[in-house]
Amino acid sequence: MAEKRTIIFDxxxxxxxxxxxxxxxxxxNHFHECYVxxxxxxxxxxxxxxxxxxxxxxGDLLLLNPFDNHTCQSxxxxxxxxxxxxxxxxxxxxxxxxxxxxxxxxxxxxxxxxQSELVTxxxxxxxxxxxxxxxxxxxxxxxxxxxxxxxxxTINEVDQTKQFNESxxxxxxxxxxxxxxxxxxxxxxxxxxxxxxxxxxxxxxxxGVTPYQYLETIRVNHAKSLLEQGDDLIDVAxxxxxxxxxxxxxxxKSMIGLTPKQYQNIFKGEDYE
Numbered sequence: 001m002a003e004k005r006t007i008i009f010d011x012x013x014x015x016x017x018x019x020x021x022x023x024x025x026x027x028x029n030h031f032h033e034c035y036v037x038x039x040x041x042x043x044x045x046x047x048x049x050x051x052x053x054x055x056x057x058x059g060d061l062l063l064l065n066p067f068d069n070h071t072c073q074s075x076x077x078x079x080x081x082x083x084x085x086x087x088x089x090x091x092x093x094x095x096x097x098x099x100x101x102x103x104x105x106x107x108x109x110x111x112x113x114x115q116s117e118l119v120t121x122x123x124x125x126x127x128x129x130x131x132x133x134x135x136x137x138x139x140x141x142x143x144x145x146x147x148x149x150x151x152x153x154t155i156n157e158v159d160q161t162k163q164f165n166e167s168x169x170x171x172x173x174x175x176x177x178x179x180x181x182x183x184x185x186x187x188x189x190x191x192x193x194x195x196x197x198x199x200x201x202x203x204x205x206x207x208g209v210t211p212y213q214y215l216e217t218i219r220v221n222h223a224k225s226l227l228e229q230g231d232d233l234i235d236v237a238x239x240x241x242x243x244x245x246x247x248x249x250x251x252x253k254s255m256i257g258l259t260p261k262q263y264q265n266i267f268k269g270e271d272y273e
Contacts, residue, residue, distance in 0.1 A: 003079065005257060007266050009228075010129045013142055016086040017129040020257065023080050026073040029209055030255050033221050035092050035108075036064035037149070038084025039119045044075045045082075049111040050208060061116035063108040063153060069208030070111070083126045099147050106154040113153060121145045167192040168206050171199065175211065179218045180241040185211070215241075220255050223248065227264040236260065 004021040018038075029048075040058050047054040047062075049070040056062070064070065066089055074080060089105060097103050125141040171188050188211060189196045203211045223240040227233075234245055237260075242248035252260050 005262075006130070007258065007263070008129055009266055010138070012135040013129070013138055014088065014091050015129075015142075017126055018082075018084045018086065018257075019126070019130065020080065020082045023082070023257070024074065024077075025257060027071060027257075028254055029069055029071045029213055030217050031067045031069045031209060031214075032064065032086065033066050034089065035066060035087040036062065036084050037087065037122060037145075038062040038082060039116075039122055040080065040082055041123075042081035043078055045072045045080060046075050047072045047112065052111075054112040056112060056114075059115045059119055061113040061119055061122070063111055063113065063149070065108050066105075067207065068111060069213075083123065085122070085126060085129075095143065095146055096150065099143060099150060106150055108149075108153055109155055110153075118145065118148055118152075121148065165202055165206065167194060168199075168202050171203060171211060172207065172214070175215050175218060179215055179222065180239060182241075182243070183215060216251055217255065220252055223252060223260065224256075224263065227260055228267045230264070230267070233260055233264075 003023045004019075005023065006019040006021075008017045009015075010017060039061050040056055042058055044058075045056045047056055047070060049064070049068055055075060062084065093103065093105055096106055121141070122145060125138065125145055128138045128141055170192055174188065174191060175183065185196050185199070189199050192199065194202070200210055203214070207214060209217070219240045219242060223236050223242075226236045226239060231239070237245045237248035240248065242251070249259055252258075252263070256263060
C-alpha cells in the first residue's frame with residue numbers, strides 16, 4: 001500500500017493536524033518548537049526521547065513539549081499509521097489561561113502514556129479538523145481534551161525552569177539570532193572560550209541535541225514560517241541559512257515528513273495528501 005500523508009492547518013484553532021498512513025520513514029534526532037500531541041493508529045514505533053526509550057503500539061499517546069529532542073523508527077519494518085496535532089506555544093498558553101485562569105506553559109511529565117483513554121478524545125478532535133467540522137464543535141473538543149491533559153499529565157509547577165550553564169545559553173542565543181549565517185564550531189568555541197568537544201558535550205547535555213542539530217532545526221522552523229507566507233523556495237532556503245536548496249529540501253523532509261513545496265501547498269488552500 002502506498003503511503004499517504006495529509007496535513008491540514010486549522011484556521012479557527014490555529015493548529016496543524018497531521019495524518020500519516022503507511023509510512024516507513026525513520027526520523028532523526030530533532031525537536032519541535034511547538035507541542036505535539038499524537039497517537040499510533042496502526043503499527044509500532046521505537047521512540048527515544050530525553051534519554052529514555054519507549055516501544056509504542058496502537059493506542060499509545062504521545063506528548064512532546066517544545067524542544068523535547070527525540071528520534072523514532074519502526075520496530076519491525078512494517079508501515080505506521082499515525083495522527084498528531086502540533087500546537088504553537090502562544091496558542092497553548094491562551095488555551096491554558098482559559099482553562100486554569102493562570103498564565104503559564106504546561107510541561108508534560110512523560111512523552112508516552114501507554115494505552116491512554118484520551119486517545120479516543122484526541123482521535124475525535126483530529127477527525128473533526130480533517131472533516132472541517134464547525135468551529136464551535138472543534139473548540140469544545142479542544143478545550144475538553146486539554147483540560148484532561150493538564151489535569152492528568154502535566155507537572156503542577158507553574159514556573160518550570162531549567163538551570164543551564166551561562167556559556168551554553170550564550171551559544172543557544174547566538175544560534176537563535178545568527179542561524180541565517182554560516183556558523184562553524186570553531187566560531188562557537190571561541191565565542192565562549194570552550195574547546196570544541198566540551199562545547200558539544202555540554203550543549204547536548206542541556207538541550208538533548210548537538211549544536212548542529214539545534215541550528216538545523218531552528219532553520220527548518222524559520223523556513224516553515226516563510227513557506228506559510230508563500231515565499232519562493234529558493235529565497236526560503238537562503239533566508240533560513242541553508243547553503244543550497246537540495247540540502248534544504250533533504251533536511252526539511254527528514255524532519256517534517258514533507259518536501260518544502262508540499263508543506264507550502266497546505267497554506268495555499270491545497271490540503272496536502
